[in-house]
Amino acid sequence: MIKVSLTVNGKKHEKETAPDTSLLDFLRSIGVKSVKKGCGKGECGACGVIMDGVYCKSCIVLAIQANGTEIKTVESLGNAQNPHPLQTSFVDEGAVQCGYCIPSMLLAAKNMLDKNPEPDEKEIRKSLDGNLCRCTGYVKQIAAVKKAAKIMRENKNDQ
Amino acid sequence: MNKKGLDQGKPRPDAKAKATGKALYVDDIKFPRMLHGYIFSSPLASAKLEKLDIAKAKAAPGIHTILTADNLPGSNRIGMIFDDEELLVSSRVRMSGDRLALIAAETQLQAKKAAELINLKLQETPGVYDCREALSPSAPQIHPEGNVFKEFNVRRGNLDETVLSSDIIIEEDYEIGGQEHAYLETQGTIAVPQADDSWHIYSTTQCPYYIRARVSRFLGITQNKVRVFQTVTGGAFGGKEDFPDEPALCATALAKATGRPVKVIYPRKYDMQSSTKRHSMKIKHKLFATKQGQIKGVKLDIDVDAGAYAGLSTVVAERANISSVGPYDIPNIQVKTKVIYTNNLYGGPYRGFGAPQVSAVHEAQIDKLARTVGKDRIEIRRINGMSAQKRKFASGEELAQPHLYQELLNKLEKISKWRTHLQPPSRGNLKEGIGIGTMIYGVNLHWGGQRLDRGAAYLVLLNDGSISLAVGVTDMGQGANAAMRTICAAALGISEDLIQISEVDTDKVPDSGPTVASRATMSGGRAVIDAVNRLKPKLDKIAAQMLDCEDPGQVECKDGIYQTKSNQTKTVSFEKVVEELYLRRINPAAIGWYRSEPRQYDPETGQGKAYAFYAFGGHVTRVQVDTDTGRVNVLETTAVHDVGKIINYQGIKGQVHGGTVQGLGWALMEEFKLNKGKMMNAGFSDYLIPTSMDMPEKLNMDFIEEPQPQGPFGAKGIGEPSFISVGASVISAVSHALNQDLKILPLTPQNIVESIRKND
Ligand code: FES
Ligand code: FES
Numbered sequence: 001m002i003k004v005s006l007t008v009n010g011k012k013h014e015k016e017t018a019p020d021t022s023l024l025d026f027l028r029s030i031g032v033k034s035v036k037k038g039c040g041k042g043e044c045g046a047c048g049v050i051m052d053g054v055y056c057k058s059c060i061v062l063a064i065q066a067n068g069t070e071i072k073t074v075e076s077l078g079n080a081q082n083p084h085p086l087q088t089s090f091v092d093e094g095a096v097q098c099g100y101c102i103p104s105m106l107l108a109a110k111n112m113l114d115k116n117p118e119p120d121e122k123e124i125r126k127s128l129d130g131n132l133c134r135c136t137g138y139v140k141q142i143a144a145v146k147k148a149a150k151i152m153r154e155n156k157n158d159q
Numbered sequence: 160m161n162k163k164g165l166d167q168g169k170p171r172p173d174a175k176a177k178a179t180g181k182a183l184y185v186d187d188i189k190f191p192r193m194l195h196g197y198i199f200s201s202p203l204a205s206a207k208l209e210k211l212d213i214a215k216a217k218a219a220p221g222i223h224t225i226l227t228a229d230n231l232p233g234s235n236r237i238g239m240i241f242d243d244e245e246l247l248v249s250s251r252v253r254m255s256g257d258r259l260a261l262i263a264a265e266t267q268l269q270a271k272k273a274a275e276l277i278n279l280k281l282q283e284t285p286g287v288y289d290c291r292e293a294l295s296p297s298a299p300q301i302h303p304e305g306n307v308f309k310e311f312n313v314r315r316g317n318l319d320e321t322v323l324s325s326d327i328i329i330e331e332d333y334e335i336g337g338q339e340h341a342y343l344e345t346q347g348t349i350a351v352p353q354a355d356d357s358w359h360i361y362s363t364t365q366c367p368y369y370i371r372a373r374v375s376r377f378l379g380i381t382q383n384k385v386r387v388f389q390t391v392t393g394g395a396f397g398g399k400e401d402f403p404d405e406p407a408l409c410a411t412a413l414a415k416a417t418g419r420p421v422k423v424i425y426p427r428k429y430d431m432q433s434s435t436k437r438h439s440m441k442i443k444h445k446l447f448a449t450k451q452g453q454i455k456g457v458k459l460d461i462d463v464d465a466g467a468y469a470g471l472s473t474v475v476a477e478r479a480n481i482s483s484v485g486p487y488d489i490p491n492i493q494v495k496t497k498v499i500y501t502n503n504l505y506g507g508p509y510r511g512f513g514a515p516q517v518s519a520v521h522e523a524q525i526d527k528l529a530r531t532v533g534k535d536r537i538e539i540r541r542i543n544g545m546s547a548q549k550r551k552f553a554s555g556e557e558l559a560q561p562h563l564y565q566e567l568l569n570k571l572e573k574i575s576k577w578r579t580h581l582q583p584p585s586r587g588n589l590k591e592g593i594g595i596g597t598m599i600y601g602v603n604l605h606w607g608g609q610r611l612d613r614g615a616a617y618l619v620l621l622n623d624g625s626i627s628l629a630v631g632v633t634d635m636g637q638g639a640n641a642a643m644r645t646i647c648a649a650a651l652g653i654s655e656d657l658i659q660i661s662e663v664d665t666d667k668v669p670d671s672g673p674t675v676a677s678r679a680t681m682s683g684g685r686a687v688i689d690a691v692n693r694l695k696p697k698l699d700k701i702a703a704q705m706l707d708c709e710d711p712g713q714v715e716c717k718d719g720i721y722q723t724k725s726n727q728t729k730t731v732s733f734e735k736v737v738e739e740l741y742l743r744r745i746n747p748a749a750i751g752w753y754r755s756e757p758r759q760y761d762p763e764t765g766q767g768k769a770y771a772f773y774a775f776g777g778h779v780t781r782v783q784v785d786t787d788t789g790r791v792n793v794l795e796t797t798a799v800h801d802v803g804k805i806i807n808y809q810g811i812k813g814q815v816h817g818g819t820v821q822g823l824g825w826a827l828m829e830e831f832k833l834n835k836g837k838m839m840n841a842g843f844s845d846y847l848i849p850t851s852m853d854m855p856e857k858l859n860m861d862f863i864e865e866p867q868p869q870g871p872f873g874a875k876g877i878g879e880p881s882f883i884s885v886g887a888s889v890i891s892a893v894s895h896a897l898n899q900d901l902k903i904l905p906l907t908p909q910n911i912v913e914s915i916r917k918n919d
Contacts, residue, residue: 018268033187034180036393038343039427043843046343074180083179091174094809097817098636099177100184100343100393128851132843134341134394135636136813137820138851139858 004063008032009076017063023049026063027071034074034103038132045131048104049073055111057130074103077110085151086110086144093144097135105131109145117153121146164808165872167648167655171641171810173391173634185347185363185390186424193349194223196413196423197262197270199277200433201248204255204467204502204836205286205299208248211259212278219276221269224416226261232415233377237408239369239401241469243302246377246408252281253301253502254467255837256433258405263413263421286502288836290464291441293501301467301500308465309473309498311480313553313765316491318447321456325447329527333444335516335886335904337464338437338509338825341848344393346403346434347424350374350410357384358411364403365395365635367663368670373404374411389662395635396821397508400675401471402435431841435507437825438475439464440516442483446524447491452532454525454543456491459483461517463498466505467836472498475506477605479513481553481769485521486564486599487540488549494765502836508675510821510882518598519826519904522887526594527900535581536595536891537572541565544597545775552599554760554769559867563801564597566863567775571595574859575779575797583896588787591794592896596887597777601770602876603678606760611672612771614682616751618647618690620698622741624734626651628660631671632683637878638810639679645806646684646871650691652716653733669750679878680806681771682753684871690751701739705731755869772867775801776880778819778888780855784896786915789908791827791893793855800880801863804873814877815860822885824849830905 004026005014013030024047027035035058038046042060049058050072058066077084086106089095096102105128112119112127119127124145128138176182213225228235228249235249236242248257260277264270287293293306300306322328348370349361358378362370367387375382387407392399406423413421425434440463447456461479465472480496511518529539543549545561552558571577575593583591604612617629628647634640640660648655671682696711702721703711706729713723719733740747760767779797784790798815805811828847832839840846866873886904893911894901899918903910 098394137816
């Protein structure tokens with residue numbers, strides 16, 4: 001057993017775990033349930049988190065590799081009372097069906113928008129390429145990211 | 160026409176929780192003292208179990224129990240329609256992934272490690288992995304009943320005379336592949352034994368009532384001792400119809416043995432390697448027509464590879480059988496459908512229920528007829544398709560809205576700009592093509608399953624005017640709950656915000672049958688309306704009195720405000736009326752019920768009334784094929800559906816988008832690599848499903864809204880129709896691009912390159 005300590009959405013967590021535990025399993029074991037497991041092999045993209053500012057699939061990162069890092073999950077974007085523009089547009093555009101892919105997809109989109117606030121359709125598609133969704137056909141998700149990008153730009157200009 | 164649907168333009172009720180990470184799926188739920196279950200399964204598909212020694216594994220750390228066929232605390236014989244399966248193999252393995260032992264441990268990892276200590280010896284036996292080979296008398300028999308365990312027929316008219324007098328005969332053999340559901344959330348259950356000997360089962364499922372029945376049978380207890388909670392379900396597409404019963408039984412067995420809650424979550428690989436699939440089918444189609452392109456008869460032989468266990472294959476085959484003639488009124492028909500055991504993974508329900516496979520075939524054949532007689536592919540469908548004059552479905556019944564097929568063709572032609580794409584550019588190895596696929600879909604369950612064609616809704620008016628609604632149909636991600644909320648709000652004339660609805664709890668509403676066959680809107684919606692109809696007269700009566708109006712028939716509720724039709728100045732709010740209902744102590748709750756009209760049908764001939772009613776649908780797809788690599792790039796799709804009435808505009812668009820892209824996956828990329836019945840590409844890096852980069856640039860869609868009197872507000876259903884004709888349109892488009900007839904799905908690069916080579 002080894003001790004892993006990290007910060008999740010600003011809150012510190014510390015726990016003993018087996019050395020081969022993935023970051024995904026570790027996060028879920030400390031009660032972070034918004035990070036989903038769809039494959040455990042880095043193939044589906046349901047388990048995305050932002051680790052020290054970099055989007056990654058938490059199932060193929062070892063918990064120990066994440067020791068001392070700062071993890072952000074979908075909760076860091078916003079909540080029901082105070083949602084992030086991405087969350088609002090996903091909800092309003094009908095981009096959410098079963099929802100299993102959504103938390104991670106939101107993070108992937110956020111990660112892209114942080115670097116590229118004005119993406120074209122191709123860039124949006126590309127940013128979601130690693131996030132499988134079996135329900136929606138991606139159409140509304142692409143539209144939602146486009147819409148959120150616009151809102152975020154406007155919000156910035158207002159400031 | 161109201162293009163916006165019946166809904167109030169609000170996001171679906173569950174979207175916010177899902178987008179903020181708050182929705183709890185089955186693996187997100189835990190109970191005190193909960194153990195983790197693990198399934199130890201067979202790597203071989205056909206074998207004799209010689210040794211299964213669990214002694215060492217049992218002694219491993221954290222292990223609470225290991226169950227085999229010898230110490231299973233429940234009945235080992237299981238099955239949906241035929242009891243041809245064992246929960247745990249006692250002696251003969253018939254399918255790769257067959258369960259051999261169940262392990263309960265403190266952690267998942269401990270269970271997995273213990274499984275490695277099981278001493279297993281299997282003696283491989285000869286298996287059969289092709290449904291046509293399984294027909295041979297010398298083929299290994301999978302079950303004592305023989306490999307063909309069910310046949311279905313359609314017989315209409317007289318094919319012999321047709322054969323003699325036909326100018327044109329087109330005979331082809333098609334090979335249509337299966338498909339993995341690939342729901343993003345894998346199968347899973349938690350079984351929680353209760354202090355009073357009853358059970359709570361939490362499951363990701365589209366059919367909680369199936370689970371209730373099978374768990375109670377397994378344990379030998381009455382159904383009122385089993386309460387199933389459907390958890391937020393991460394996609395299903397048919398894959399969570401009957402299959403979730405298996406994880407549920409595994410978790411229940413382990414919980415029974417240990418007396419503790421047990422969670423079983425399928426790892427992706429095992430999920431893919433053991434769960435049901437879309438059936439692969441081999442279909443011989445013979446078409447008889449005149450020189451003018453008038454179809455006089457069809458003869459089909461449909462061989463359905465059911466895999467090692469019957470599951471619901473007969474039900475799927477029944478739909479394939481009757482749908483195989485397509486949306487054409489053909490006077491002479493002979494269809495024989497065989498449902499065949501093999502040692503492959505077993506087939507099950509999957510969006511379209513056997514209809515996509517046969518649609519691909521009847522459409523490829525009519526395309527070929529068009530080419531043979533020199534007619535446009537849409538024109539040939541106009542001639543043979545249903546219309547005000549040609550009203551008869553394969554079952555011989557006259558349809559109520561056959562003319563909608565012609566409208567469908569018109570819309571498809573116009574929106575896709577069909578004519579402008581008929582002579583597409585071709586640059587070197589890049590060839591473009593356009594194709595069409597159409598279909599007819601019997602909404603709800605086939606005659607053979609009509610006993611299950613029912614639905615219930617429980618509606619309670621609370622004294623603050625809000626509403627608690629429970630419906631027996633499940634939301635598996637498709638948005639059924641949003642549709643139920645819309646229908647309830649529209650029937651009462653109130654805001655959707657007043658209605659609370661969530662996943663199914665089997666104790667709340669009576670068994671509503673399975674949520675399949677695109678029947679959620681129809682059967683759930685009708686039940687909701689029935690519940691409203693039981694309460695509304697009471698409310699109207701009170702409202703009339705409060706509005707000093709003598710005739711309750713003269714009041715109406717709109718946007719939550721009651722007024723009389725004549726005097727619109729006086730109003731009373733819906734909330735106030737409900738408050739008054741409570742003051743008068745009038746029953747504020749109602750159970751609504753729906754059942755389809757009983758139908759007559761002769762299974763020997765396939766003649767009679769097969770379904771409650773029908774919907775048409777079609778796709779036009781444009782592709783670019785690289786003849787060097789065989790890669791197909793989808794440029795554009797156009798979908799048109801006859802939906803009766805749009806309930807949720809956003810929801811229906813989502814279904815069409817999802818159905819189309821899933822259909823493109825099936826048609827172009829999703830292929831099983833089976834080695835002696837074992838799925839070798841079980842994982843998303845080898846079994847490829849569409850990503851955001853694979854979807855076409857443009858997905859057009861339109862709807863035909865001519866209300867169907869039996870549906871709620873005239874609605875039909877969209878879940879399955881959205882998928883069915885995609886494959887057909889892809890075959891049609893690729894065939895057009897390559898100027899050759901393709902007879903195989905999926906059209907993977909390899910299959911295309913091979914077809915081109917064969918054609919040269
Ligand atoms: S669970 Fe991590 S990529 Fe699938
Ligand atoms: S919404 Fe179901 S997988 Fe994306």
